[in-house]
Amino acid sequence: MMPRRNKWMHLVAGVVAGVTIGVFLKLCLRTSSRTSIDVCPEAAKSYVAPDPLAIIGLDSGENIQNSNRTLVFVGVMTAEQYLTSRAKAVYDTWAQDLPGRLAFFSSEVSRAPGLPLVPLRYVDDSYPPQKKSFLMLLYMYENYGDRFEWFMRADDDVYVRGDKLGEFLRSVDSTKAQFIGQAGRGTAAERDALSLDYNENFCMGGPGVLLSRETLRRVAPHVKYCLKHLYTTHEDVELGRCVAKFAGVSCTWSYDVSIT
Numbered sequence: 035m036m037p038r039r040n041k042w043m044h045l046v047a048g049v050v051a052g053v054t055i056g057v058f059l060k061l062c063l064r065t066s067s068r069t070s071i072d073v074c075p076e077a078a079k080s081y082v083a084p085d086p087l088a089i090i091g092l093d094s095g096e097n098i099q100n101s102n103r104t105l106v107f108v109g110v111m112t113a114e115q116y117l118t119s120r121a122k123a124v125y126d127t128w129a130q131d132l133p134g135r136l137a138f139f140s141s142e143v144s145r146a147p148g149l150p151l152v153p154l155r156y157v158d159d160s161y162p163p164q165k166k167s168f169l170m171l172l173y174m175y176e177n178y179g180d181r182f183e184w185f186m187r188a189d190d191d192v193y194v195r196g197d198k199l200g201e202f203l204r205s206v207d208s209t210k211a212q213f214i215g216q217a218g219r220g221t222a223a224e225r226d227a228l229s230l231d232y233n234e235n236f237c238m239g240g241p242g243v244l245l246s247r248e249t250l251r252r253v254a255p256h257v258k259y260c261l262k263h264l265y266t267t268h269e270d271v272e273l274g275r276c277v278a279k280f281a282g283v284s285c286t287w288s289y290d291v292s293i294t
Contacts, residue, residue: 086173086178089152090107090135090137090178092178096181098182098183103133105182105183106133106184106186106199106200107136107137107181107182107185108129109139109170109174109187109188110190111163111166111167111189112140113140113141113159114143117149118146121140121149122149124190125138125149125150127193128195131196132199133196134184135182137150137152139152139173140159140166141157142154142155142157152170154170154173162268164267164269167273168260168261170187171254172257174250174254175251179247179254183247184244184246185244185250186242186243186245187239187273188242208247209247210246211281211282212246212248212286213237213284215285215286216285217237217284217285217287235274235284235285237270237273238270243273243285245277249277252282253276253280253281256276256279260273
């Protein structure tokens, strides 16, 4: 017969093992409203993304010469925690009226069946989203650069009037370097910290930023350089700095847009 002390020790060991396994399974197999099971990050890293054209429902032969839905591609930066709320609201509303296509860009482990989602490799949902923003532009260029006239960087809490956007973009030459948005220079108190010259500005990220395909062509090959040479933690400021350096244009001031 096993001594009472040994029985007690075996019982404690069994309880500890059971709790440990339970915690592990809870972390690795969380139930979610998006999917029945969310896998562990290690497994998520082996995820193979679908074809870029399939993500946005674009036919292989569809391009700016033969389609009326290739005027603009909108990349919406979001995070895993907002996929079932903000991202879904965007997709169910203004995304349906775009004269183009849209995709959401989130962290590597993000999953959202039913949404056109691109989980960016080696990207998390930390803030500020500088890496997410720059690698999103690179993805746009590498996969859709010759299929759209315009490219828009947007947040998941913005609302876009597709009809007004289309009307405006058709009046601007996308074959020229264009960087369009709400121009800013920062507050007087932070201007020195932003390292901007007297004639430099940036397109503020909140309202959305538009790049012509020529601007994206010039900038995208250099995004990794720009990521390695950040002056501030402000994503929109650094994007503007990168565009100015490699595309040779600054954000359009309101009077520029009014006479375009």
